[in-house]
Amino acid sequence: MPYLTSAVLGAALLCFAFLGLKARRADGPLDDYITARNSQSASTLGLSFLASGMGAWILFAPPEIGAFVGPLALAGYAIGSALPLLVLARYGPAIRRHLPEGRSIGEFSEACYGAGVRRWVSLVSVLYMACFLTAELTAIGSITALLSDVPPSLVVIGVALTTLVYTAIGGLRASLATDRWQAWLLLALLALVGGVALTRLPAMPADVTMPSIPVGSALSVALTLVIAVTAANLFHQGYWQRVWAARDDRALAHGAWLGSGITVVVVAVVGGLGMLAAMSGLALGEPPIPFFALLAAAPEWLALPALVLAVSLVVSSVDSLQSGIASLVVASSGKRGLSITAARLATVVLMIPVVIVALQGHSVLRLFLIADLLCAAIIVPVLLGLWPRMSPLAAVAGGVAGMLGAILPGWIAQGSLGAGVLAASFPAGVPTLAPFLGALLASTLVSLLIAWWRPAPQSVVLHSSTPNSTTERS
Known part of the structure; x- marks a missing residue:
């Protein structure tokens, strides 16, 4: 079984690498490498926003919120996950018009306030994305250990190296190309895994009640999640890259609305699975992991598509973050003539400490x-x-x-x-x-x-x- 799992995961990673490398522009300028300026349709952007924002975190946080806090806080989480895209749908076209040659949130800040503010904003953005990267790679290591006998470090390094290969060579276009496939794959696998797991749920007690806490506490949690998730994701450089990658203002607005709508549905569905796991009386584990508690009651074969789902989620977020960090570093350097080689090197160098920390398995x-x-x-x-x-x-x-x-x-x-x-x-x-x-x-x-x-x-x-x-x- 470990050999089959390794072969399936390896095949999935090779497919993502092929798709990413196929989309690269070998002779494109640096600007195209980090922005793919004015090239993407609304549907591509919508799927890309979904894939970029989704990660292994959706298998942990929303189900736990649903299982222990209830639907009100889960609604806050879903809305908070989508709000950054709605902000970009509303203000992105104005940003494009006022800064048509822009490339990052740092450059937007500099155009507004000067170089000093740009450095601070860029630092916060890099810090946030580095945390996101570390969390995603740590999560895939934990999920691998939970669902298979494959060494977690092998999958962590495999994901990091595979995404580095195609993002370092292909830039943002490679990330956008893989996002389309990863978005459809994660939707299909989530439907498969969730649907099969639900068919194996124990019968719910007659007096079952929906998980909930006092309304005041639930509202507090919901508001906290809305503020935290919205504010943080607005510093996701991968989102800002897509502002200028949009073919036009209309494509950006429609793509952001599409991505936000699907994001709300995905977070709500995964969180709803957590609620159902709690209501059915399943042992949720210690620490509680409601989504994976569902898998414990499901057929053994379901562990493999669930692991592929997790890898797809991690790859889709990691490649966007890698491309975003490289873009932010290049844009923050203030050197328009900086070479693509330097941008690629920045991508690789910034991943080294991230992988080292992720391999430790610490909570971030x-x-x-x-x-x-x-x-x-x-x-x-x-x-x-x-x-x-x-x-x-x-x-x-x-x-x-x-x-x-x-x-x-x-x-x-x-x-x-x-x-x-x-x-x-x-x-x-x-x-x-x-x-x-x-x-x-x-x-x-x-x-x-x-x-x-x-x-x-x-x-x-x-x-x-x-x-x-x-x-x-x-």
Whole structure:
């Protein structure tokens, strides 16, 4: 059985590599390598947004939320997963018009506020994506150990190397090409695995009730997830690459709406499987993993398609993150003449520490939450760059206020600055609403107040009447 599993996973990875390498442009310029500018249709973008955002996390987090917190919090998770795409559907066309040669969230920030803000935004984006990469590779190692006798390190290294080969050579076009197939594959496999697992569920007790917690607590969890997931995913450079990869504004808007709609359905369905596992009385494990508890009651053969599903989910997110990090590094260098070789090297170098950490099998949830909180503290000032009154002072002050706002609830509750900092670092590895809400409200309030008090000069580039201007603020 280990040999069959290894052969199937190897074949899947080779297929993804073939599709990615086939899509590459051997003679394309660096700009095409990292943006595939103005080339993608709405349907391709919709599937790509789905595949880029989905990862092995959907097999863990939504089922657990559904099983232990209930439908209200699950709805918050589903909405939070889709909201970044809706934000890009609404504001992406304006960003494309004002920054037609843009390549990253860092360049958008620089056009709005200058190089200093760009460096901070780029750092937060890289930190978040590195956490995402580490979590995905760690997850596939854990799933491999759970569902097969194949050495987890073999699959972790295999996924990392395979995606590196085709993203380093083919760039964003390779990621987009594989995304289309991976999106359909993950939908088909999820339907197969979930459908078969449900047929083997034990009969539910007559007095069964849906998992739930008090409404106030459920709303708190839902709001926390909406803020954390939305803010963090807006720093996903893979999403921003697709803003400029869209064929036109219409394709971007329709693609983002399509991707968000399917994302809501997928997260809700997988979370619903977790609820059903809990309601049927299955032993959910320790720590609880409701989705895989369903597989324990299913036929043994289902473990193989479930493992292929997990690998497809991880590959689809990892290749987008690899391409996104390379793009952000290149764009943040400020060197338009930087070679494709240097971009490829950046992709490889940045993966080395990620793989090393992933092979340790540690939980990265706490680091993920801290990165989410950093994103929540500065996302509103960044997006307000489209508002003509916003200035670098308002953006920087808003970002600083957001970080202080994250600490303030714990500081007030426990009476010391140290306690506030500790609470904002999530020592128990559990997301709590207060730091996220404090960060979001403080950054928004301070940004708006300073923008009204000291608005930006009217000569600001991003808001000028010349759409192709890329000069910094004066």
